[in-house]
Amino acid sequence: xGRKILLEHIDVPGINTFDVYRAHGGYKAAEKALKEMSxxxxxxxxxxxxxxxxxxxxxxxxxxxxxxxxxSANPTYLVCNADESEPGTFKDxxxxxxxxxxxxxxxxxxxxxxGCNTAYIxxxxxxxxxxxxxxxxxxxxxxxxxxxxxxQGSGFNLEIHVHSGAGAYICGEETALLESLEGKRGNPxxxxxxxxxxxxxxxxxxxxxxxxxxxxxxxxxxxxxTYAGIGVGKSSGTKLISACGNINKPGVYEIELGIPVxxxxxxxxxxxxxxxxxxxxxxxxGGSSVPIxxxxxxxxxxxxxxxxxxxxxxxxxxxxxxxxxGSGGFIVLDEDACVVRHTYTLARFYRHESCGQCxxxxxxxxxxxxxxxxxxxxxGRMHDIDLLVNISKNIEGNTICPLGxxxxxxxxxxxxxxxHEFEFHVKHPEIVKNIDHGSLExxxx
Amino acid sequence: xxxxxxxxxTAEVPEGTTILQAARQIGGDIVPPTMCYYSKLKGTGGKCRxxxxxxxxxxxxxxxxxxxxxxxxxTLAQDGMVVENTLSQEVMDARKAIVEFLLINHPLDxxxxxxxxxxxxxxxxxxxxVEGTRYEEDRxxxxxxxxxxxxKLHMNRCILCYRxxxxxxxxxxxxxxxxxxxxxxxxxxxxxxxxxxQEFSGNIIDVCPVGALTDRTFRFKxxxxxxxxxxxxxxxxHCAGKVTVWEFGNQIYRxxxxxxxxxxxxxxxxxxxxxxxxxxxxxxxxxxxKITPRSVISQNHYRNTKKQSIILPLDExxxxxxx
Ligand SMILES: Cc1cc2nc3c(=O)[nH]c(=O)nc-3n(C[C@H](O)[C@H](O)[C@H](O)COP(=O)(O)O)c2cc1C
Ligand code: SF4
Ligand code: FES
Numbered sequence: 010x011g012r013k014i015l016l017e018h019i020d021v022p023g024i025n026t027f028d029v030y031r032a033h034g035g036y037k038a039a040e041k042a043l044k045e046m047s048x049x050x051x052x053x054x055x056x057x058x059x060x061x062x063x064x065x066x067x068x069x070x071x072x073x074x075x076x077x078x079x080x081s082a083n084p085t086y087l088v089c090n091a092d093e094s095e096p097g098t099f100k101d102x103x104x105x106x107x108x109x110x111x112x113x114x115x116x117x118x119x120x121x122x123x124g125c126n127t128a129y130i131x132x133x134x135x136x137x138x139x140x141x142x143x144x145x146x147x148x149x150x151x152x153x154x155x156x157x158x159x160x161q162g163s164g165f166n167l168e169i170h171v172h173s174g175a176g177a178y179i180c181g182e183e184t185a186l187l188e189s190l191e192g193k194r195g196n197p198x199x200x201x202x203x204x205x206x207x208x209x210x211x212x213x214x215x216x217x218x219x220x221x222x223x224x225x226x227x228x229x230x231x232x233x234x235t236y237a238g239i240g241v242g243k244s245s246g247t248k249l250i251s252a253c254g255n256i257n258k259p260g261v262y263e264i265e266l267g268i269p270v271x272x273x274x275x276x277x278x279x280x281x282x283x284x285x286x287x288x289x290x291x292x293x294x295g296g297s298s299v300p301i302x303x304x305x306x307x308x309x310x311x312x313x314x315x316x317x318x319x320x321x322x323x324x325x326x327x328x329x330x331x332x333x334x335g336s337g338g339f340i341v342l343d344e345d346a347c348v349v350r351h352t353y354t355l356a357r358f359y360r361h362e363s364c365g366q367c368x369x370x371x372x373x374x375x376x377x378x379x380x381x382x383x384x385x386x387x388x389g390r391m392h393d394i395d396l397l398v399n400i401s402k403n404i405e406g407n408t409i410c411p412l413g414x415x416x417x418x419x420x421x422x423x424x425x426x427x428x429h430e431f432e433f434h435v436k437h438p439e440i441v442k443n444i445d446h447g448s449l450e451x452x453x454x
Numbered sequence: 455x456x457x458x459x460x461x462x463x464t465a466e467v468p469e470g471t472t473i474l475q476a477a478r479q480i481g482g483d484i485v486p487p488t489m490c491y492y493s494k495l496k497g498t499g500g501k502c503r504x505x506x507x508x509x510x511x512x513x514x515x516x517x518x519x520x521x522x523x524x525x526x527x528x529t530l531a532q533d534g535m536v537v538e539n540t541l542s543q544e545v546m547d548a549r550k551a552i553v554e555f556l557l558i559n560h561p562l563d564x565x566x567x568x569x570x571x572x573x574x575x576x577x578x579x580x581x582x583x584v585e586g587t588r589y590e591e592d593r594x595x596x597x598x599x600x601x602x603x604x605x606k607l608h609m610n611r612c613i614l615c616y617r618x619x620x621x622x623x624x625x626x627x628x629x630x631x632x633x634x635x636x637x638x639x640x641x642x643x644x645x646x647x648x649x650x651x652q653e654f655s656g657n658i659i660d661v662c663p664v665g666a667l668t669d670r671t672f673r674f675k676x677x678x679x680x681x682x683x684x685x686x687x688x689x690x691x692h693c694a695g696k697v698t699v700w701e702f703g704n705q706i707y708r709x710x711x712x713x714x715x716x717x718x719x720x721x722x723x724x725x726x727x728x729x730x731x732x733x734x735x736x737x738x739x740x741x742x743x744k745i746t747p748r749s750v751i752s753q754n755h756y757r758n759t760k761k762q763s764i765i766l767p768l769d770e771x772x773x774x775x776x777x
Contacts, residue, residue: 177636194633199500199528365614365633365640367501372555375638379591396588403551406522407503 011265014227027149059245064218083212097338115222241267244319255343257281295335298415300422359416387438490615491527569665692724
């Protein structure tokens with residue numbers, strides 16, 4: 010079993026309280042950073058640890074911090090993105106629910122590093138109970154001198170505010186999040202300017218994912234060199250993977266980046282294999298937005314290399330034969346799962362969550378959903394399949410924010426790898442209308 | 455000053471100019487069409503994506519091309535930048551796609567739409583669209599509502615350019631309408647029966663690129679191409695008083711701002727000028743408004759157009775594109 014940095018103490022009873030967290034080494038990293046290190050040293054440490062954003066894009070965190078506009082007359086803000094709403098991704102919630110102080114500590118250290126005195130945690134509206142958990146943790150940290158003025162005598166001041174979203178996936182996109190935090194409609198902004206220059210209230214702002222900030226704690230604790238030694242190449246450290254779908258042990262796992270995908274699916278330490286002894290059909294390795302991988306490309310890349318759980322290996326082969334690590338939402342489909350139905354479900358999600366600001370996404374997501382609905386319900390025609398490919402191509406790259414791409418990629422990838430299933434739906438409307446959603450055998454007619 | 459090249463034509467523009475503004479300075483066919491950007495309203499643009507262009511060279515300092523098409527209305531020109539608009543097949547294809555997206559939920563009720571003849575969407579699809587449609591699904595539908603006693607809202611026709619929202623934000627004191635809901639359910643609304651009656655609110659009719667916001671004092675009185683647009687002015691206590699009046703005989707049918715070749719008004723006008731002053735004696739007439747000869751509006755007035763003597767039989771016209 011690999012090394013655990015985030016979830017090491019997750020099973021300790023009461024770890025969600027300050028005292029127990031503290032007794033297990035909690036807030037040591039904050040003390041170390043604030044008292045023994047300069048802000049620049051913390052940034053340097055995170056840079057050399059090779060930490061990459063865990064929110065989906067995998068952008069190097071230290072580099073993001075150093076892009077901040079230091080000449081600005083406005084204050085600097087840190088915003089924690091806890092809007093986790095991607096279908097298949099449920100790792101941040103787990104972390105905040107069970108070990109909230111780790112996020113608070115991570116926010117303290119990161120705020121110190123970037124010179125921020127007011128930090129916000131933007132929590133997905135549906136996570137109402139988590140807001141209570143976080144506020145309690147903040148109160149405890151305050152009472153113990155880890156928040157407020159002159160934290161632990163270091164001269165550093167910090168307040169953290171928890172803000173509730175109102176239930177929109179798009180508010181996870183960082184600039185939409187900032188709009189929403191400012192009290193406006195959550196429409197993504199045009200970039201540039203990037204948040205590092207003009208973010209919250211026109212001020213330099215860093216937006217980081219929950220897991221990213223929590224990981225900073227571990228990096229300070231064990232040191233950048235040790236952290237960078239975990240993982241492979243540019244995918245250093247550990248990552249939370251939320252595994253779901255047709256597997257024996259769905260749940261949140263902390264993995265060392267670089268373990269083989271095959272091990273992750275079949276080892277009893279992780280997913281424990283496919284449910285009911287069935288065969289694997291496909292995997293969506295990084296949350297609903299990333300391309301689906303068919304069974305033959307899951308454990309091996311197109312070149313025949315072993316596919317690893319890392320940013321690079323999962324992306325190997327580009328979109329033709331690869332996918333992305335994304336946010337780590339690992340969705341497994343067994344041989345009986347219907348790719349068309351699955352794709353339709355995702356299309357429905359993206360249509361519902363598009364902010365509607367730019368025309369390709371607003372109109373294209375709705376169009377794709379309607380066509381997929383017809384195909385899934387036995388009303389499709391052959392030319393609908395190419396139409397879908399074309400609509401997704403017309404959306405991709407032409408939108409304001411990446412939600413358009415996120416809606417287009419799954420459809421394009423599903424048709425690229427599973428065109429036969431779409432054709433089956435068109436050819437056999439009576440079967441798809443009446444029977445369940447079709448199995449691999451049924452498609453072999 | 456910086457140099458930017460668009461479709462092989464180089465222009466010198468001040469720093470801080472967008473690609474679109476540079477193109478408009480050059481003028482002619484290389485100007486990308488715009489549906490949401492409005493130079494007189496801060497913050498507009500970036501939404502409709504009709505103005506997408508290809509940047510084949512980023513700048514002299516960093517010559518790398520930009521990986522995606524960019525919205526020319528909201529991308530700044532750089533020194534040495536090379537841009538392709540009509541020369542790039544990729545841009546032309548994307549524009550076709552955008553027109554298609556804008557039209558799939560549009561009701562195409564041009565025969566009964568007051569905007570017909572002066573509609574940006576009509577012009578855009580005429581130039582860049584495809585005959586025929588690939589869209590077989592139901593179109594989105596909304597009720598037609600009166601958002602005040604002067605303005606009608608046909609949400610079905612709206613392309614969500616947000617121009618009217620910015621107009622109300624920037625010209626009036628208390629905006630009470632905006633975009634409700636999201637995705638393709640998004641709509642312009644006043645949220646539970648507020649009415650739009652603020653001074654200067656009539657300008658949302660002029661900025662609307664389609665027939666979503668129309669003038670209730672003019673609705674169905676005449677097709678615009680039967681009217682004669684004349685520049686006129688009056689001594690107005692609220693605004694500059696410089697307008698275009700649309701005459702039939704000696705009667706003024708409607709009053710609008712003076713729109714330039716890009717469909718943008720020179721000055722925003724007040725509600726009194728627009729809605730109350732319909733008597734010819736209210737105005738000092740300056741002379742005919744110059745309207746591009748390409749517009750249907752100019753057909754009756756400024757050019758002796760020869761009627762086409764032979765009407766081609768149907769099958770010799772361009773084949774409808776089947777996709
Ligand atoms: C449509 C959309 C939704 C997103 N949702 C989330 C989210 O729920 N949580 C998150 O951390 N990042 C989300 N992101 C990514 C953020 O924009 C941003 O990249 C991230 O918060 C940066 O943090 P990181 O560098 O720590 O990964 C989303 C992006 C898009 C385009
Ligand atoms: S891509 Fe979609 S979600 Fe993103 S700004 Fe455009 S309409 Fe909104
Ligand atoms: S005019 Fe540029 S995006 Fe609409």
